[in-house]
Every structure is written in C-alpha cells, then in structure tokens.
Amino acid sequence: MNGWAHHLIIAPVLLPLAAAAILLFIDERSRMLKGLVSLAAALLLVVISFVLFRIESGPNDFEGVYLLGNWTAPFGIVLVLDALSALMLLLTSLLGLAALVYSLARWHTVGAHFHTMFQLLLMGVNGAFLTGDLFNLFVFFEVMLAASYGLLLHGSGPLRVKAGMHYIAVNLAAALLFLIGVSLIYGTTGTLNMADLAARIPEIEPDRRMLMEAGAGVLGIAFLIKAGMWPLCFWLPTAYSAASAPVAGIFAILSKLGIYVILRLTMLLFGDGPSAGFGANVLLYGGIATLIFGIIGVLASQALGRLAGFSVLVSSGTLLMVLGINDGAVSSGALLYLVSSTLTIGAFFMLIELVERGQDAGANVLAVTMEAYGDADEDEPEEGDGVTMPGTMAILGTCFAACGILLAGLPPLSGFVAKFAMLSSMMGTGAIGVPPTAAVWTLVVLVILSGVASLIAMTRAGIRTFWGSIEGTVPRVLVIEIVPVMFLLGLTLVLTVQAGPAMQYMDTTIRTLANPSVYIDAVRNATVITDYDDQAKVSTEGTN
Template sequence: MQHLIILPILLPLLSGLLMLVRRDSVVLPRRAIALASTLLLFIVSALLVHQSASGQITYYALGDWQPPFGIILVLDRLSALMVCLTSFLALGSVAYACAGDDRKGSNFHGLFQLQLMGINGAFLTGDIFNLFVFFEVLLIASYSLLMHGGGKDRTQAGFHYVALNLAGSSMFLIALGVLYGTTGTLNMADMAQKVAALDPERLGLLKAGAFLLLVVFGLKAAILPLYFWLPRAYASAPAPVAALFAIMTKVGVYAILRVYTLIFGGSAGELANFVQPWLWWFALATLALGGVGVLSARDLRGQVAYLILISVGTLLVGVSMNREAPIGALLYYMIHTTLVSGGLFLLADAIGEQRGKAGARIVPGRGVTQPALLGLLYFLGAVTVIGLPPLSGAIGKALLLDAALPSEQPWLWSLLLLSSLAGLIAMSRSGSTVFWKAGKRDSDGPRLKTTMLIGLILLLGASPLLSILAGPITAFTDASAAQLLNHDAYLEAILPPPVDGGES
C-alpha cells in the first residue's frame, strides 16, 4: 500500500507511452490496453478513497527526499476523491471512444492516457511547482486531443485554446517566481507555514503573486471574465475529449480551493482569506452569464458547454463561502456536475450522428434512429443537470443553498434559481425541437454501438446512484471539507521529523 499513491500517475504514463511507441499497431490492442488501464486506474483510485477515509493524511516522497526539499505526492480525502472522479469519467469516455471516435485521428488513446496522468498529478502533488508541471502535461495532451480528427472549427478553436493557455502558463511561472522569491520554498505546506510568519515588508509582493496565481487558476476554471475560450473549444472537441474536459475546469477549481485554503487560509496572518470577497462576486457573475449563454446556445454541444459555466459559478460560490458546510456541498455537486456534463457531451454527439445533416444543431430536422432510448437518456440528463428533484443535481444545489448565511442568501438563491430556470427553458426547447419537431426518422441511420451505450449509461446513470448513496457520499464530502480546512493537521502530517520509508 506504500506505493499506491503514485500509481494514478504511473499507470496512465506507462500505458500512454506504450501506445505512442507502438504507433504501427492495430486499433484493437490499443483499445484493450486503454480500457484495461483505465479500469485498473479506477480500481486503484477506489482503494485510495478507502485508504483516505480513515482521515490520515499521507505523503509519498519521490527518491526518499523528505519535504520540504523533495517532490511529494499527498493523499487526503479531497485528492483521493478527485482522482476517483477523474478515473470514472475517463472510463465512460474511453468506452464511448472505442465505438469509432478513436479511429478519426492518430494516437488518441496514448494522448488520452497522458492527459489522465497530468490531471491525476495535479490533484495529488504537494508542491506548487509540480502543480505547474502537471498542468503543462495535461495541457500539451489536450492540445492534440482537441484537434483530433481535424476540421476548420477544431483548428480555430484549438489555436485560441493554445494561445490563451500559453499566456496562462507564462503568468503561472511569473507567479511561482514571486512566491519563491518571497517565501524561499515551493512546497505547499512549507509555504503555508512561512506565509504566516512573513516579514510585513514582503506582504505586498506576496499578495501580487497570489493575485496573479488566482488569474491563472481562474483561466483554467473558466471564471468570468476568463471563460470566453471554453464554449467554442468544448463544443468543437470530439465527444470523448469534451467529456473528459468536463474535469478540466474542476482542476482550476481544485487549485483555487487547495491553495487559498492552505497557503492563504485562516492562518495566513494579514493575507488570511483575502481572495474570498473577490471570488464571491466573480462567481456570481459567472453563474449569471452562464444562464444567459445556455439560453442563447444554438447547438447541443454549445449548450452543454454553457451548463458547465453555470456549474463553475456554482462551485466557486461555495469556495468563496470558505466554511465547512458549503465546501462539503460543492464537493458533492462537483461529482454530480462532472459526470452528468460528460455524459451530456456524449449524448449530444450520439444525437448528432443519428440526425444526419442537422447534426447537433437545435433546429427541426431528421429524427433520431432510436428516439425512445435517446429520449429517455436526454430526459434523465436534462432533469438532473437542471437540478429537479429527486436526482443528484437537486440534492447538491439544496445543500449549497442551505449552507448560505442570511447575508449571502439573497444573491445566491436568486441567481442559482434563475440559472436553473434558464437551464430548464433551454433544455426543454432543445428536447422538443430534436425529438418532437423532428421529421420522419431514417431507420437506416447509425445506431448506438454497445460501447457507446456503456459510456452513456456509466456517466448519465451516475446521477440516480448519487441520489441513492447521497448519505454516505455527503458524509465523505463533509469530512473532506473539514479536513481541508484543518490547516494545522495538514502541516503536521507533511512536515514532521524525517522518518524512513518516505511516507508519514
């Protein structure tokens, strides 16, 4: 069990390199390797969740170089939860891709695994420089995956996506230089300890670096006004890639949550919780603009992209509250929205394939080949993503609304409910246009393949399961929130007297 923490990075790295090296191999072995690797990754991540449930924070020191000098991977409830969520989302996405999307370009499965490596590394690292490194790994893989299969729209969207993220990477490096210059460390736990005792003359420079870091993470999370790249990029990406991209904005949310509760949290002296008021208003604005966007979308994929923006605003509202109850609620909501949004990207692609020239555009056209099956899946996805009872979307939003203080309720209740109403109107209009106003269906059109159906059921079917298991899941997310806000426990676990074995 000692080396279990590093497996979510090693597994996709090795399988991805294997598939990239053997470029002349036939498709079927690559699919088998990808499915086996992703399934094994999910099993490992489930074991990590079980291991973290005890409440103990453990770390893995690479090369046995102890913190704060060496590279470490940290396992707590939050990081285990995010790795498990990523692996389950990836399993549904890979299953769907094996129906034929992986044949539309080269090296799909190898790049997909390398992106998984970057995402898992970002969730597990305890070093802020290696957070940058894993950001770059996942971004480099995503550049190629976004343009998988080619096409004018994907190339244009990919160019904008690459340009913005290169600018973000440059700002990330500058921010790291400022933080290292003022604190003398890049280990998150060590930095948190030093920020609290920092010379007042350096606080201004440190605050500037922290704000610059917030801009970088805000770009990854797609918070207003840094979200303009997301709708077109996500709508243009191949369906399995867009489904995996549903976790990409959550990487930015996770980074904000981790850095600004640990390093700049309640124990940071004069800089304690200084970004929360800024986050509150930007999150509410993102929530409002996401609702406007989902009403204006003219394509099913674009509609799902704006639904993701609504979820980003909702999540960051919870982060800005900076208390145990709203953070526990946002973690439950994060599981729900990531899986359902990924499933809706896959469903939009399946509908588009069966409608012929009309594709995924929200216009009357040829009907789908399997109206009963796709209609049922669409209804399930729409009900849960909007937040109607009794599915997981309603539970997550109700928990977040209940956690708001009286001073926060007028803004949160009005904007969250209005964005839900916007989603209800948009999804109702899309469903009636695609399924009720359709012309005569063509029975010879492409039907769902088995692996496509497996991917859809895994992701969209997660919502009823989240509702049934809401009790134990919310107990885990609440415990994760409590552990995240326990600043001293994290420092004691990461910065103890050196011990043999590389793990505490």
C-alpha cells in the first residue's frame, strides 16, 4: 500500500471529525444544510472504506501501518489496517449511512447537534477499529461513548431518559475498568503498543505476568460489558429499545466493537506462549450463559423493541462462545455471522418504528391478554370474503419476514449460510475435521435453539402485527425511511449470493489473526518517511 492509498488509512478518523467540526458552525435552524453535509460525509466514508476493503482483499502483502507524527512504534501512535479492521470499517460505514438517511425523515430535527454526535460516534468507532495501541483505544472508546450518550437521549421522553441514565452509569463504570486495566498492563510491561506488547509478554517474569493478566482481565470486563455478556448485559435490551430508531440501528455495531477488541487482543496477545488461552473458559461459559439468557428474553418479549434488544444478546452470546472454543474454521463462519446479524438487527430496529406506527397504543398488550383469557374474536369470515393488504403493509411485511428468516438462520439468506458454516465446523465436517467435544455439542444445540426461539418469537410478533384482530391504521411511511431498511436487507442478499468469496475472505482474515507475527513484524518494522530528507539533500547538492 503506497502513495495516496496509504494516507487513506487515517481518513475514516479525520473525515467524521472534520464533518463534526463543520456541523458545529452551522446554525441549528439550517436543518437541511446540516443534513446534506452529514450525508456527504457518510457517503464519502463509504467510498473510502470500500477502497480500503478492496485493497486489503487483494493480493497485496500486509503493509497497512500508518505512523502518526512519523514516529516509529512503540514510541509513536500507529494506526493499523488489516483484513479484520477493513471489514469492520466497511460494515460501520454502510450501517451508518443507512441510519443517517433514515434519520433525515424526522429524527434529526427533534434535538440539537444530532449530526455532530453521529459523526463523532463514527469517528470513535472507526478509530477503535484502526488503532494499534491500548491508550488510543481508550481515547476512541471514550469519544464513542460520549457521542452515544447524547444520541441515546436524543428525542427526550421519560423512558428514554431513564434508560439513558442507566446506560451512562454502566458505561462510565466500564470506562473506569478500562483505565485500571490499561494502567496495570503498562505498569508490568512498560508499553501499550499492541504489537510491542505481544512481543514482550513471553519475556515477562511469572510473578509480573500474573499482574499483567489481572490487568488484561479487568480490561476484558470493560469490553464484555459493551459486548453484552451475561450477567453484565441487563442494561442493553432496555437501552437499545428506548433509543430512537436510527440511533438503535447504528448502536447495533457497538456491541460488535466489544467483540472485535476481544478477538483482536485474544489472538494477538494470548494466541500462544505462556499465557496462551487466557480467558478462553470465561468467554466460552459466559457466551453460553449469554445465549441462554438471550433465548429466554427473545421468547418472553412482547414488545418488538425488546425482541430486537435480546436478539443483540443472542448474537453476542454466539460470537463469545466461538471465541471461547478458539477454532479457526468455526471463527470464519462466526465472522460472516457477525456481519449478517449486524446488518439484520440494524434494519430490524429501524423497521420496528415503521411497523408500530400502524398500531394503537397497547395493541400488543391487549392481544396477549385476549389470547391468554380466550377473549379473542373468533368470528370466521364468510366464504368468498377476503382482506386486501395495502402496498405499504405488504412491503413492511416482506421486510419483517426477511428479518425473521435472517435472525432464525433459515435458508436461503446469509443468516443460514453463516450458521451452517459454524455448525458444520463444530460437528467436524468443516476444514479441520476434529471430532466435537461435549462442550461443542452444547454449542451446537444452543445455536439451533436460538434459531428456533427467534423463529417462534418473530412468527408470533408478525401474526399479531400484520394479521391480528385488533384494528390498526396503515402507517404513513416515507421512501427515505423504507429505503435504508431495504438497503441493509439487500446487503444480506448480496452476502448470500457472494457467500463463496465472503467465506474465503473470512478464512484469510482468521488465518492472518492466528499468525500474530505478521501483525507484530509489520508494526515494529514500519519505517518513517524520509522523502523530505532526500529532497533536502538533492537541493543542497544542486546549490553546491
């Protein structure tokens, strides 16, 4: 990666930062102008992320190390672009574009500085995916959290404010744990650069290694809170369901940020050596507990928002389990599942608001009560009678059915492809062909049960929403609102059609992560730019 392409690595951080700064100088009454500036930045971010993704998916060697200030590691700040970070950047930019377009219908006008906070959220998330040292991971993590506080409270309302206060308290605690963990790691190793840290860990004395692992454990708790691992996840369904539709849509990537950091640090720092496998059992059994809790929550949820919130926990639990078993073939399918579930849940959060516009307040509660006490209207239509479904409801129903198929992992969409890839590898029919253990069989059963639970919950919710006996009005849906939902669901269709190349990319990504020496050597051997010295020498010789 040379020339102008090399400088694109910093663009996903600088672009939203610059857009946020520009938006602060635009008067809040100029809603259209602010929306256009924010949309232009989001579109450009998608283009940049796609270019970086294409570069990383090509035959080039790993060269995506950007030295800020032209200082080498570990003394300078570095940004690192590899296959995993390029994938997460592209996923974030696509989800962010869809959520931003959706917000332009009305949500960006119900509070101040929506677009500024949205761009700062993108900056924090992108920076966390790109950074190569723990301190700047903390900085970007805090930027992301600060923006998410304002976005969650955007639109006010007592339920949103209450959920927002809980969200802020929990994440402030997570930030404190993050700082404590980073301090312990720096105190024992003398570095926070990830590559340099990975190289020093095998050389640490056993007594100091215990303190370093304690710091890593505290740091891991901070990201397990963000990932939503049980019992640290009770805040998540309430907070996500209380957020406005576009905010909940972009929040779908935040739990995956926790998964990303855990995957990155686990493979890089604890892939081999004396600390190999550190925390694997916590991830395995914590993932199992999270998945069980998510399954129960999905089945118990009557409100669509809480159903989507518990679906986030189902996704997180599945991914944490895979990280715990540390199997390359299973991890490849899990990466595909991460992308598919993030797109699906983001689309589902935005779709929920459109669907619920046609329902009277308390319609779901009344429907449940009538079913429980047998008071439902059982009048059968006469022969020849029929009901005509308006076009709006037909489109919403189709999108709802697609979300149900994706969440349940039914064929033919990408949710099925990802789960099939994971399950086939778990049962020994994948690339490694290792007979499954009792723990792996437990995972297989839970993954299947999670799909069954999602199918039951989505079918029940769909019947009540689109075919229930309680009368509702046809919602007024703008094109700018339904298009982002269809866009995200369309991306899952593309992922299904291109499942072969997608799985090859995931396999390559996991193999690169499993060989941390590639990452370590690339960062530690990155050279500073000396073109200006050569130019000065040439000009001096010409003068003489």
